[in-house]
Amino acid sequence: xxxxxxxxxxxxxxxxxxxxxxxxxxxxxxxxxxxxxxxxxxxxxxxxxxxxxxxxxxxxxxxxxxxxxxxxxxxxxxxxxxxxxxxxxxxxxxxxxxxxxxxxxxxxxxxxxxxxxxxxxxxxxxxxxxxxxxxxxxxxxxxxxxxxxxxxxxxxxxxxxxxxxxxxxxxxxxxxxxxxxxxxxxxxxxxxxxxxxxxxxxxxxxxxxxxxxxxxxxxxxxxxxxxxxxxxxxxxxxxxxxxxxxxxxxxxxxxxxxxxxxxxxxxxxxxxxxxxxxxxxxxxxxxxxxxxxxxxxxxxxxxxxxxxxxxxxxxxxxxxxxxxxxxxxxxxxxxxxxxxxxxxxxxxxxxxxxxxxxxxxxxxxxxxxxxxxxxxxxxxxxxxxxxxxxxxxxxxxxxxxxxxxxxxxxxxxxxxxxxxxxxxxxxx
Amino acid sequence: xxxxxxxxxxxxxxxxxxxxxxxxxxxxxxxxxxxxxxxxxxxxxxxxxxxxxxxxxxxxxxxxxxxxxxxxxxxxxxxxxxxxxxxxxxxxxxxxxxxxxxxxxxxxxxxxxxxxxxxxxxxxxxxxxxxxxxxxxxxxxxxxxxxxxxxxxxxxxxxxxxxxxxx
Ligand SMILES: Cc1ncc(COP(=O)(O)O)c(C=O)c1O
Numbered sequence: 001x002x003x004x005x006x007x008x009x010x011x012x013x014x015x016x017x018x019x020x021x022x023x024x025x026x027x028x029x030x031x032x033x034x035x036x037x038x039x040x041x042x043x044x045x046x047x048x049x050x051x052x053x054x055x056x057x058x059x060x061x062x063x064x065x066x067x068x069x070x071x072x073x074x075x076x077x078x079x080x081x082x083x084x085x086x087x088x089x090x091x092x093x094x095x096x097x098x099x100x101x102x103x104x105x106x107x108x109x110x111x112x113x114x115x116x117x118x119x120x121x122x123x124x125x126x127x128x129x130x131x132x133x134x135x136x137x138x139x140x141x142x143x144x145x146x147x148x149x150x151x152x153x154x155x156x157x158x159x160x161x162x163x164x165x166x167x168x169x170x171x172x173x174x175x176x177x178x179x180x181x182x183x184x185x186x187x188x189x190x191x192x193x194x195x196x197x198x199x200x201x202x203x204x205x206x207x208x209x210x211x212x213x214x215x216x217x218x219x220x221x222x223x224x225x226x227x228x229x230x231x232x233x234x235x236x237x238x239x240x241x242x243x244x245x246x247x248x249x250x251x252x253x254x255x256x257x258x259x260x261x262x263x264x265x266x267x268x269x270x271x272x273x274x275x276x277x278x279x280x281x282x283x284x285x286x287x288x289x290x291x292x293x294x295x296x297x298x299x300x301x302x303x304x305x306x307x308x309x310x311x312x313x314x315x316x317x318x319x320x321x322x323x324x325x326x327x328x329x330x331x332x333x334x335x336x337x338x339x340x341x342x343x344x345x346x347x348x349x350x351x352x353x354x355x356x357x358x359x360x361x362x363x364x365x366x367x368x369x370x371x372x373x374x375x376x377x378x379x380x381x382x383x384x385x386x387x388x389x390x391x392x393x394x395x396x397x398x399x400x401x402x403x404x405x406x407x408x409x410x411x412x413x414x415x416x417x418x419x420x421x422x423x424x425x426x427x428x
Numbered sequence: 429x430x431x432x433x434x435x436x437x438x439x440x441x442x443x444x445x446x447x448x449x450x451x452x453x454x455x456x457x458x459x460x461x462x463x464x465x466x467x468x469x470x471x472x473x474x475x476x477x478x479x480x481x482x483x484x485x486x487x488x489x490x491x492x493x494x495x496x497x498x499x500x501x502x503x504x505x506x507x508x509x510x511x512x513x514x515x516x517x518x519x520x521x522x523x524x525x526x527x528x529x530x531x532x533x534x535x536x537x538x539x540x541x542x543x544x545x546x547x548x549x550x551x552x553x554x555x556x557x558x559x560x561x562x563x564x565x566x567x568x569x570x571x572x573x574x575x576x577x578x579x580x581x582x583x584x585x586x587x588x589x590x591x592x593x594x595x
Pocket of ligand 1: 111183
């Protein structure tokens with residue numbers, strides 16, 4: 001039983017034993033909201049967190065729990081908490097140890113929606129988020145002062161093709177007794193396992209590759225189980241007595257289960273951004289084929305990137321899997337030499353060429369998402385980053401010439417042919 | 429036959445399957461303490477748990493009379509579970525070894541954070557199995573899928589159908 005199984009085996013089996021009452025083999029969808037108590041004493045034990053079990057699906061649900069265990073297993077973590085979306089996971093991840101005036105440092109190389117969430121909405125809670133270029137280690141060292149609670153980065157950044165130096169970032173965070181939180185959405189546990197490099201928490205948008213078919217929203221926070229919450233007084237949310245639970249300290253009572261127990265029993269209880277059981281089921285189906293899909297996603301993306309790099313209308317391609325990428329060495333160390341399947345490139349024809357390209361493709365879908373079986377294309381300057389100035393757009397890696405691709409699982413020759421005809425029309 | 433220090437999940441599961449009566453040394457009379465949580469949980473899963481705590485001798489915890497020492501427990505028990513600091517483990521293990529025959533003790537379990545390698549060697553030499561630095565509640569939960577209900581990675585992978593325990 002202690003045999004260590006391979007990634008493909010775990011992607012199918014972890015968390016999902018046959019349902020014991022009926023023998024159902026695929027994970028059943030427990031679509032119910034609430035659970036019958038055995039008696040009053042059982043109810044009291046559940047509410048006091050003295051026993052394992054279900055009370056109400058805002059906190060825990062059997063179908064969602066299967067997904068949580070599978071994700072914790074794939075990342076090599078202790079426990080996981082699923083949420084309604086990736087953004088909900090990012091809020092839940094910080095919630096146990098943040099409060100008004102508490103500081104968090106985030107990378108400038110984050111998904112644009114995350115920059116807005118940290119920079120605008122989290123500030124409304126009094127959480128002081130600042131940003132630093134996480135490819136500049138001297139800047140990171142200066143930014144992560146001893147009063148910072150966490151450093152937040154993406155392993156493989158969306159879009160940009162930037163691969164974070166996770167081991168170096170973990171060292172800097174830990175020297176300041178801060179946590180390293182890694183958004184592993186684009187790399188997935190197939191390419192990168194941030195806990196192997198010192199990360200303390202991992203978050204994902206499950207909406208992308210993990211569910212994989214553009215059919216379900218979801219997020220997760222995974223705890224490494226390795227943080228000593230008593231190491232500093234920055235983590236009182238987990239060490240101080242909780243009056244709502246008869247004055248227990250989560251860290252003392254639950255040891256390495258404390259963070260995930262708190263995330264359900266306090267975080268989901270009060271923030272309420274719970275994952276729907278149906279979405280957990282769809283994501284479990286997606287995970288069964290994740291290792292297989294990621295292999296092909298990466299292989300297709302590498303071919304498309306190589307094709308674009310040779311195209312006369314293309315000025316540059318930012319893909320960590322290309323031999324001339326500045327992140328090639330990091331991709332070798334952290335992503336097993338692969339570059340993922342989401343990247344950007346620049347058109348010599350600028351803004352107008354970008355607009356013509358997204359309107360001329362016939363197989364790539366023009367939409368704002370990534371990590372689908374279908375290939376996706378976006379021209380940020382005319383869509384997601386439309387309201388910014390040129391200078392702001394360029395700083396965000398969304399200059400007028402930039403196009404983002406999420407390469408899918410179609411026949412790669414068909415994808416290249418589609419880009420070829422559309423690039424012909426877009427001109428240089 | 430000498431006992432063993434158990435670390436493999438399958439061995440720990442087999443021990444929890446064999447054991448029925450557990451002497452819980454150092455369990456607190458404060459129901460909010462982790463030791464009290466574990467005792468109550470093990471009761472709810474069909475184990476008889478007998479509390480040992482000299483400062484609370486004669487009182488009751490979760491319906492069971494508290495004894496001052498292992499020797500004071502009138503009945504037989506299979507396992508001794510220790511909720512004391514590592515430094516305080518040695519005399520408890522010595523007493524368990526002394527009583528092993530008379531009480532039919534097969535194992536000593538030291539709770540999460542508690543280890544004593546020397547005492548453990550002595551216990552295994554005397555034929556007792558030993559588990560160190562683990563929580564019986566977590567280990568029971570791991571093998572009966574309950575731990576997974578909270579979103580935890582149990583490490584258990586199996587396509588076998590589990591038997592349902594009927595109360
Ligand atoms: C890297 C990354 N993190 C987080 C998110 C947010 O996830 P969600 O849309 O599921 O809330 C996204 C979504 O685009 C993303 O690309």
